[in-house]
Amino acid sequence: xxxxxxxxxxxxxxxxxxxxxxxxxxxxxxxxxxxxxxxxxxxxxxxxxxxxxxxxxxxxxxxxxxxxxxxxxxxxxxxxxxxxxxxxxxxxxxxxxxxxxxxxxxxxxxxxxxxxxxxxxxxxxxxxxxxxxxxxxxxxxxxxxxxxxxxxxxxxxxxxxxxxxxxxxxxxxxxxxxxxxxxxxxxxxxxxxxxxxxxxxxxxxxxxxxxxxxxxxxxxxxxxxxxxxxxxxxxxxxxxxxxxxxxxxxxxxxxxxxxxxxxxxxxxxxxxxxxxxxxxxxxxxxxxxxxxxxxxxxxxxxxxxxxxxxxxx
Amino acid sequence: xxxxxxxxxxxxxxxxxxxxxxxxxxxxxxxxxxxxxxxxxxxxxxxxxxxxxxxxxxxxxxxxxxxxxxxxxxxxxxxxxxxxxxxxxxxxxxxxxxxxxxxxxxxxxxxxxxxxxxxxxxxxxxxxxxxxxxxxxxxxxxxxxxxxxxxxxxxxxxxxxxxxxxxxxxxxxxxxxxxxxxxxxxxxxxxxxxxxxxxxxxxxxxxxxxxxxxxxxxxxxxxxxxxxxxxxxxxxxxxxxxxxxxxxxxxxxxxxxxxxxxxxxxxxxxxxxxxxxxxxxxxxxxxxxxxxxxxxxxxxxxxxxxxxxxxxxxxxxxxxxxxxxxxxxxxxxxxxxxxxxxxxxxxxxxxxxxxxxxxxxxxxxxxxxxxxxxxxxxxxxxxxxxxxxxxxxxxxxxxxxxxxxxxxxxxxxxxxxxxxxxxxxxxxxxxxxxxxxxxxxxxxxxxxxxxxxxxxxxxxxxxxxxxxxxxxxxxxxxxxxxxxxxxxxxxxxxxxxxxxxxxxxxxxx
Numbered sequence: 001x002x003x004x005x006x007x008x009x010x011x012x013x014x015x016x017x018x019x020x021x022x023x024x025x026x027x028x029x030x031x032x033x034x035x036x037x038x039x040x041x042x043x044x045x046x047x048x049x050x051x052x053x054x055x056x057x058x059x060x061x062x063x064x065x066x067x068x069x070x071x072x073x074x075x076x077x078x079x080x081x082x083x084x085x086x087x088x089x090x091x092x093x094x095x096x097x098x099x100x101x102x103x104x105x106x107x108x109x110x111x112x113x114x115x116x117x118x119x120x121x122x123x124x125x126x127x128x129x130x131x132x133x134x135x136x137x138x139x140x141x142x143x144x145x146x147x148x149x150x151x152x153x154x155x156x157x158x159x160x161x162x163x164x165x166x167x168x169x170x171x172x173x174x175x176x177x178x179x180x181x182x183x184x185x186x187x188x189x190x191x192x193x194x195x196x197x198x199x200x201x202x203x204x205x206x207x208x209x210x211x212x213x214x215x216x217x218x219x220x221x222x223x224x225x226x227x228x229x230x231x232x233x234x235x236x237x238x239x240x241x242x243x244x245x246x247x248x249x250x251x252x253x254x255x256x257x258x259x260x261x262x263x264x265x266x267x268x269x270x271x272x273x274x275x276x277x278x279x280x281x282x283x284x285x286x287x288x289x290x291x292x293x294x295x296x297x298x299x300x301x302x303x304x305x306x307x308x309x310x311x312x313x
Numbered sequence: 314x315x316x317x318x319x320x321x322x323x324x325x326x327x328x329x330x331x332x333x334x335x336x337x338x339x340x341x342x343x344x345x346x347x348x349x350x351x352x353x354x355x356x357x358x359x360x361x362x363x364x365x366x367x368x369x370x371x372x373x374x375x376x377x378x379x380x381x382x383x384x385x386x387x388x389x390x391x392x393x394x395x396x397x398x399x400x401x402x403x404x405x406x407x408x409x410x411x412x413x414x415x416x417x418x419x420x421x422x423x424x425x426x427x428x429x430x431x432x433x434x435x436x437x438x439x440x441x442x443x444x445x446x447x448x449x450x451x452x453x454x455x456x457x458x459x460x461x462x463x464x465x466x467x468x469x470x471x472x473x474x475x476x477x478x479x480x481x482x483x484x485x486x487x488x489x490x491x492x493x494x495x496x497x498x499x500x501x502x503x504x505x506x507x508x509x510x511x512x513x514x515x516x517x518x519x520x521x522x523x524x525x526x527x528x529x530x531x532x533x534x535x536x537x538x539x540x541x542x543x544x545x546x547x548x549x550x551x552x553x554x555x556x557x558x559x560x561x562x563x564x565x566x567x568x569x570x571x572x573x574x575x576x577x578x579x580x581x582x583x584x585x586x587x588x589x590x591x592x593x594x595x596x597x598x599x600x601x602x603x604x605x606x607x608x609x610x611x612x613x614x615x616x617x618x619x620x621x622x623x624x625x626x627x628x629x630x631x632x633x634x635x636x637x638x639x640x641x642x643x644x645x646x647x648x649x650x651x652x653x654x655x656x657x658x659x660x661x662x663x664x665x666x667x668x669x670x671x672x673x674x675x676x677x678x679x680x681x682x683x684x685x686x687x688x689x690x691x692x693x694x695x696x697x698x699x700x701x702x703x704x705x706x707x708x709x710x711x712x713x714x715x716x717x718x719x720x721x722x723x724x725x726x727x728x729x730x731x732x733x734x735x736x737x738x739x740x741x742x743x744x745x746x747x748x749x750x751x752x753x754x755x756x757x758x759x760x761x762x763x764x765x766x767x768x769x770x771x772x773x774x775x776x777x778x779x780x781x782x783x784x785x786x787x788x789x790x791x792x793x794x795x796x797x798x799x800x801x802x803x804x805x806x807x808x809x810x811x812x813x814x815x816x817x818x819x820x821x822x
Contacts, residue, residue: 034702038709042362046739052436085353086494092510151542159550166547167538169512261538263511274701
């Protein structure tokens, strides 16, 4: 099967999955006790006010009817208005997605830049002092709470020495860039630790493979062995892990966004769940289901590039 | 000669220093205020959340307003008013030449429309305050006449509320509800310039503001910084100028910081512990009294609010009108509490559940400390901390035994709170299930009684009933904890939470 056919087949598969996701999310969020109107109106609301607003938001209709309305609108590319904010979900999401994408991108860059050399070094120096230090460091990075690391970094680099802003997103691209470095670095520590450990284990395993010994006995240059045999083979699980982490991070990180006052998707999502803003939750979940599936397809395509043995079937 | 010359130069130098110091200090163009969460909708008639009220109140104004300390009603867009003898006709003489922030004059039509929209729109949230309003007319652009169906004692106070503000009719009709709720137009000192959801809300000086020379600062930027630690770090680093909702445990630290100062603005916020009177044993007054005697409120206040605020003795705050100063805190008396419990048939205490929203530090600490204090009389408390939506639902469907409640007033009059608290049809007496026919009668009298002395007696008696019956356990009066840079002057927050920023400035060093 050609790569194009394969990609097409995978894209078609997205549709039934999206339908299942939409049904699950639509009914599940409505099963949680609490409704958006009561929560929004606060402690001074009378039952009469709650009733009027419930009708106005269309929340008095049976849930299957609400689902049909939702799907009908969706087919017209209308995800509806936020129940809390009264503006279209796409307007609400647009800006926040940019923040989260930016944060994810920089987190990945930091993660790779940190984890690749360290993971490789630890692998080829198995059980030596370098390996021990890197593994301990990874353990610390994995177990340190993000909010704590974030605050410490902020106190050091933003309050004591004013290199970076104390959270916030800024107005210009230059300000965004300055604003994203500390949160991205904080968020990357955990991913970098995971990636480094993964790469190290991969390298350790590959070094024991017969084909590496064979390559050495052929008298191949160390550099060639390294590039063609070790790194390339160790990259497959590494890339899988990156993709998984990227998909996870695109959902937004509530801790990082809260500590660094970033207006990203994570903060919106949590706020919407607390406020039972059904339409926003539905919209965000659907969009991210789509994004995650797209990343998965792209990852599968990357395998083929990295490993010619992979066939599209 | 030389000495004279030197003296002259020295004098000149000293004088120049004095002159520079006397010259007006330079002020910043923009002031940044950090807050916990973003607003969601700025339509003054459909919203009653503080995140919204506190913003649109900077952009819109009404006939009257509350004084900064919240105790009196002052003229705002009305210079003066006459009230007919029967209390049914209010004639307001408007300040001349007032313009909306877009430069167009405020017309009588705008006034009529604003009032009728607030009274007649179905989802108008506080139409209760305008139920007595029969008609609004504007014989000319400088007079507004409001007629009532029946005498309504708190009417002037109701007119100071956020749903009675003048807005521009033509603009609403042009842009429609959705756009309007993002940017209403009024006559207030500030105009909503830009709103980036979840990030910031930027207010700009109203160039047509009716008081010359005010407001002093060009722009106010409200930024959302949900994490309290970050908000405080931003203040210390000078990234924001004012931090609102400062956790009480951080107030001392910021007070000692040479760069910052703190203020606890008096508020009408009262926090209470509520009992479900429809469930045993809370239907028994002796049990409620026992729990109150077993609570060391001052110790709780010191621990939870770090000494800020005050122990509450009734449902309403001292910042409100007709406060009953005769009511005293019952005090902490474990023996008396034990005796009352024994009398009620619970000599060994009982087991109960305490429902609260998780993530609220004040409530969580309160529940833990009450559990500890009440254990001394044999009452075993199981704390159930649920996600906010679940906790609210549990509380309002009366699926709880003990929970927490808070109230802040919107008007300088006790009628609003009394209505919600004592009329069962409104909120089931703040979801306690309690009921008193005498209280209902008094609430109804309270809104109709024009004589201030008689009126005061009504509200004093209501507070007495609440106190005697231990409807809820009043806990604390909580101030608004604000921290700001030392260079900030003129930050005012009324007991109702509204900001008064006309004189707010930040001096540049």
